[in-house]
Amino acid sequence: MDDSADYQAIFFAECAELLTDLQDRLDELSDGTGDAETVNAAFRAVHSIKGGAAAFGFRDLIDFAHVFETVMDQIRSGRLDITPEICALLQRAGDVIAILVEHARDGGTLPEERIARVLAELRETGGLEAPAPRAEPDPAPAAGAAEPPAPEFHEYRLRVTPGPNFLFSGHDLLKMIRALKPHGLIGVTGPETLPPVAELDLHRGGLSWIFDFATETPPAALMAFLEIYAHAAQIVLLEGQEDGAADGTADGAAPAAAEGDPPGDAAPAAGAAPAAGGAPAAATRAETRPAATESGPPPARPAAPAGDGGGPDRPRVQKSLRVELSRIDRLVNLVGEIVITQAVLAQKLSEIDTGGNLELGHAVENMTRQTRELQESVMAIRAQPVKSVFQRMPRVVRDLADTLKKDVRLVLSGEHTEVDTTVIEELAEPLTHMLRNSMDHGIEPDPEARVAAGKPAQGTIWLSAEHRGERVIITVEDDGRGIDRERVLAKAVEKGLVGPDETLSPEDIDNLIFHPGFSTAAEVSSVSGRGVGMDVVKKKIQTLGGRVSLINRPGKGLKFTITLPLTLAVLDGMTICVAGERFILPLSSVVEAIRLTENRVERLPNGSRVMLLRGQYLPVVSLRHALGLGGPDRPEEMAIVVDTETGGLVALIVDELIGQRQVVLKSLEANYHRVEGVSGATILGDGRVALILDIPALVKAGAPQQPVPMEV
Amino acid sequence: MKRVLAVDDAVSLRNMLCDCLRGAGHEVIEASNGQEALEQLRAHRPDIVITDLTMPVMDGLDFIEAARREPAGQGLPMLLLTTETAERLKQRAREVGATGWLTKPFDPDTILRLVDQLT
Amino acid sequence: MSAFGFDSPDAQAASSGRSRQYVTFLVGDRVYGVDINQVREIRQWTPTTILPNQPHFTRGVLNLRGTIVPVHDLRARFSGTLTEATETHVVVIAAIGEQTVGVLVDAVSDIITVSTDDIRPVPASAAESDLAAIQGLVSTEDSMVALLDLAALFVAPGLEAV
Numbered sequence: 001m002d003d004s005a006d007y008q009a010i011f012f013a014e015c016a017e018l019l020t021d022l023q024d025r026l027d028e029l030s031d032g033t034g035d036a037e038t039v040n041a042a043f044r045a046v047h048s049i050k051g052g053a054a055a056f057g058f059r060d061l062i063d064f065a066h067v068f069e070t071v072m073d074q075i076r077s078g079r080l081d082i083t084p085e086i087c088a089l090l091q092r093a094g095d096v097i098a099i100l101v102e103h104a105r106d107g108g109t110l111p112e113e114r115i116a117r118v119l120a121e122l123r124e125t126g127g128l129e130a131p132a133p134r135a136e137p138d139p140a141p142a143a144g145a146a147e148p149p150a151p152e153f154h155e156y157r158l159r160v161t162p163g164p165n166f167l168f169s170g171h172d173l174l175k176m177i178r179a180l181k182p183h184g185l186i187g188v189t190g191p192e193t194l195p196p197v198a199e200l201d202l203h204r205g206g207l208s209w210i211f212d213f214a215t216e217t218p219p220a221a222l223m224a225f226l227e228i229y230a231h232a233a234q235i236v237l238l239e240g241q242e243d244g245a246a247d248g249t250a251d252g253a254a255p256a257a258a259e260g261d262p263p264g265d266a267a268p269a270a271g272a273a274p275a276a277g278g279a280p281a282a283a284t285r286a287e288t289r290p291a292a293t294e295s296g297p298p299p300a301r302p303a304a305p306a307g308d309g310g311g312p313d314r315p316r317v318q319k320s321l322r323v324e325l326s327r328i329d330r331l332v333n334l335v336g337e338i339v340i341t342q343a344v345l346a347q348k349l350s351e352i353d354t355g356g357n358l359e360l361g362h363a364v365e366n367m368t369r370q371t372r373e374l375q376e377s378v379m380a381i382r383a384q385p386v387k388s389v390f391q392r393m394p395r396v397v398r399d400l401a402d403t404l405k406k407d408v409r410l411v412l413s414g415e416h417t418e419v420d421t422t423v424i425e426e427l428a429e430p431l432t433h434m435l436r437n438s439m440d441h442g443i444e445p446d447p448e449a450r451v452a453a454g455k456p457a458q459g460t461i462w463l464s465a466e467h468r469g470e471r472v473i474i475t476v477e478d479d480g481r482g483i484d485r486e487r488v489l490a491k492a493v494e495k496g497l498v499g500p501d502e503t504l505s506p507e508d509i510d511n512l513i514f515h516p517g518f519s520t521a522a523e524v525s526s527v528s529g530r531g532v533g534m535d536v537v538k539k540k541i542q543t544l545g546g547r548v549s550l551i552n553r554p555g556k557g558l559k560f561t562i563t564l565p566l567t568l569a570v571l572d573g574m575t576i577c578v579a580g581e582r583f584i585l586p587l588s589s590v591v592e593a594i595r596l597t598e599n600r601v602e603r604l605p606n607g608s609r610v611m612l613l614r615g616q617y618l619p620v621v622s623l624r625h626a627l628g629l630g631g632p633d634r635p636e637e638m639a640i641v642v643d644t645e646t647g648g649l650v651a652l653i654v655d656e657l658i659g660q661r662q663v664v665l666k667s668l669e670a671n672y673h674r675v676e677g678v679s680g681a682t683i684l685g686d687g688r689v690a691l692i693l694d695i696p697a698l699v700k701a702g703a704p705q706q707p708v709p710m711e712v
Numbered sequence: 713m714k715r716v717l718a719v720d721d722a723v724s725l726r727n728m729l730c731d732c733l734r735g736a737g738h739e740v741i742e743a744s745n746g747q748e749a750l751e752q753l754r755a756h757r758p759d760i761v762i763t764d765l766t767m768p769v770m771d772g773l774d775f776i777e778a779a780r781r782e783p784a785g786q787g788l789p790m791l792l793l794t795t796e797t798a799e800r801l802k803q804r805a806r807e808v809g810a811t812g813w814l815t816k817p818f819d820p821d822t823i824l825r826l827v828d829q830l831t
Numbered sequence: 832m833s834a835f836g837f838d839s840p841d842a843q844a845a846s847s848g849r850s851r852q853y854v855t856f857l858v859g860d861r862v863y864g865v866d867i868n869q870v871r872e873i874r875q876w877t878p879t880t881i882l883p884n885q886p887h888f889t890r891g892v893l894n895l896r897g898t899i900v901p902v903h904d905l906r907a908r909f910s911g912t913l914t915e916a917t918e919t920h921v922v923v924i925a926a927i928g929e930q931t932v933g934v935l936v937d938a939v940s941d942i943i944t945v946s947t948d949d950i951r952p953v954p955a956s957a958a959e960s961d962l963a964a965i966q967g968l969v970s971t972e973d974s975m976v977a978l979l980d981l982a983a984l985f986v987a988p989g990l991e992a993v
Contacts, residue, residue: 014724047766168809169806672899672930676883677883681880
């Protein structure tokens with residue numbers, strides 16, 4: 001029984017994949033891009049979940065999956081047409097089954113009402129009747145367990161007539177006789193009329209054998225034992241004792257199933273399940289009753305035209321292999337080290353006199369290229385489409401639409417944009433918050449208000465992803481009412497975040513929603529509440545090396561833009577020198593580098609410095625100062641103009657610009673802790689460590705005297 | 713000890729089945745779909761087959777049908793273990809030569825009994 | 832084990848089975864010890880990369896076969912004075928739980944075996960905050976060894992960050 005938890009863990013892992021697959025298929029159906037195989041695949045996913053659920057006895061899940069699957073089956077057999085309404089229902093059912101799986105795994109409370117509603121819709125759609133409340137205990141006790149405790153002695157005689165398919169079905173009369181001996185088989189009499197040996201065709205069957213028993217095995221148990229032969233042989237109890245109660249129950253299963261397979265789980269479980277559903281056919285005399293073993297009941301329903309997944313499965317696009325992330329991480333680390341070692345090697349070789357040996361130079365060049373390719377290939381292993389996180393979002397929206405009674409659709413695009421898996425895992429939480437925010441505060445509660453504003457009654461949220469250079473841009477945009485600046489400002493003043501006389505630009509007001517002290521969510525705490533505001537989103541994105549910004553169009557909608565690095569493992573950087581130490585600036589932030597001799601740095605009356613660049617004064621931050629480094633007081637030479645994304649362009653003063661290179665990110669936190677102004681470290685060609693600078697944090701630290709409108 | 717070929721695409725269920733059989737001292741060969749099962753059948757000549765019905769690539773019914781055309785599949789007991797209950801599927805199972813139809817959740821006692829009974 | 836036993840001190844150490852080995856090293860004329868199980872390797876001092884705005888005793892980070900390891904100056908940790916590190920100085924690479932740190936010292940001295948029973952507590956009067964990082968004191972033939980609790984010395988200050 002210890003293993004049971006293991007099996008369950010595997011089952012839930014499988015469920016996760018099946019649910020993903022199901023969601024994909026349902027999406028295809030909704031988009032109209034699905035075909036017959038899509039329906040099949042969706043059916044199979046639900047069916048597999050049901051199979052596992054049955055093994056572990058997750059009753060709610062089994063029941064729901066059963067109805068879901070039945071409806072899917074009707075679709076694939078063409079009895080139900082795929083309409084938008086059906087697609088929407090299937091989506092809701094997909095959500096519910098996901099909830100039920102989660103519940104089976106984690107427990108907690110179920111949204112009973114919602115499940116019941118979807119279940120009723122499914123039943124209605126499929127023309128299924130609700131089953132009578134289950135009175136009997138759920139699991140069918142095993143046949144063996146049903147044996148009455150007090151043994152009685154029975155004598156009876158069976159006539160066994162193997163059918164034409166007896167041998168074909170893998171049965172063997174000798175094996176059968178051997179297996180029945182422990183059950184008190186005392187004699188077998190051959191066919192009364194045996195044809196000549198030459199004409200004897202065992203495959204044809206039709207010969208009857210008489211089996212005599214003297215046994216303690218009650219007839220019910222014996223019949224259960226014999227049920228496996230039922231479809232291949234006719235077995236009739238010729239004479240024997242009156243049936244006991246247990247007998248009737250055990251035999252009842254098969255006739256019940258033969259009479260038309262009700263939608264419930266009335267399976268004639270071969271030898272396994274007494275009382276699966278139907279009332280036992282009360283047979284008085286064994287002799288007259290077609291035993292549970294009568295062969296082949298006629299099909300209760302017209303056979304469905306659609307093949308049951310008979311053809312080969314949808315061609316898998318590519319074979320895939322599941323590997324633990326830790327193994328890949330080891331590989332990534334190792335390759336990172338090789339890259340560094342290679343750089344060291346190249347540098348050392350360049351320092352020694354190779355006597356004009358060109359081949360050595362070529363070899364080094366080749367190795368440089370190959371190492372880079374190796375690194376890219378390894379990084380590609382970890383790249384994943386953002387789809388894995390995007391596709392969880394429709395459910396978030398549907399759940400919330402349900403709670404808020406708002407009609408909202410979510411439009412996804414760019415799901416196939418690939419991002420490093422480390423980034424993807426971290427995305428779900430901020431995205432969920434942003435969607436909640438849009439659902440809760442963005443989309444108008446009143447459809448008429450939307451229509452009055454010239455918008456469709458149904459709200460729309462667009463979630464998209466795309467690559468832009470070395471970064472991925474994710475946008476969450478809604479067509480709701482946008483941020484009400486007046487209200488936000490009033491609230492900020494009320495909370496003391498903004499002085500009553502301060503004048504803020506519209507953008508500053510919009511950005512107040514990222515302020516840690518500001519959460520309009522407090523008002524509608526049931527949804528985007530839980531004390532989580534947009535400040536948490538911002539912080540999370542920043543820890544991923546990303547930025548978030550917003551565009552507010554009051555009355556028309558709100559658009560959040562997140563930019564993230566594609567990976568947290570490598571970075572294109574610019575190496576600079578400050579006070580004799582080398583540092584790396586993320587190249588994505590660097591706008592341009594300027595010699596200070598060409599541009600003058602001016603001092604403002606308050607002591608802070610600015611630099612004029614093409615008619616615009618930029619704040620100047622000395623990295624030496626920001627990093628708290630003393631060092632030789634020689635004149636700084638270079639200004640690197642960087643985009644802080646939140647604070648606009650800033651000129652960083654450095655001693656020297658060394659060059660550009662791709663660097664492997666190393667964690668400071670593994671052995672130390674986070675250092676303000678530093679996003680990580682890397683190892684340079686000479687083996688020394690260089691820090692990668694977190695520009696927005698440094699600018700904040702380096703320019704305290706600069707008027708900062710908002711502490712964002 | 714019998715040699716049992718266990719076929720199921722769900723690893724959890726297959727593991728349960730395999731553990732049950734191995735626990736009873738049987739040798740178990742595994743396959744995750746009908747196609748694999750057919751290969752295992754040819755390679756290992758099992759005494760009995762227990763297979764899931766709904767599987768990718770090749771389902772249990774197609775597998776049984778194909779297996780019955782193989783030398784290794786002649787007279788071989790082949791049980792379907794499934795949650796399916798549709799009569800048309802059972803009818804088809806009979807036609808393709810399935811030995812028996814068991815519904816999940818499987819009962820270890822029944823499985824073990826049938827392995828002994830049918831081989 | 833009886834509380835009223837007549838075992839000799841040696842037998843006690845043997846019967847309790849708790850003798851430990853410490854790597855000892857020098858900072859000035861003081862001797863410190865670190866549990867040998869924590870010590871990963873001893874390295875010659877090489878210049879570190881400075882971390883901005885960290886405690887004065889944190890000398891920066893170094894590259895230990897691809898991982899970034901902080902180096903702390905033991906002298907600076909106790910006396911406030913930075914070690915003028917040269918090639919003759921050594922860095923003791925030690926494990927503190929999951930983390931690896933380097934400790935800059937003057938020189939490695941010895942490996943000593945100590946019975947846990949011979950470890951004496953730091954006198955209460957001397958129990959200032961810095962001394963809380965000393966697990967105990969052991970006397971050897973020619974000196975007193977202060978056994979260090981590296982986690983208390985170097986990890987705790989970092990916890991306030993983030």
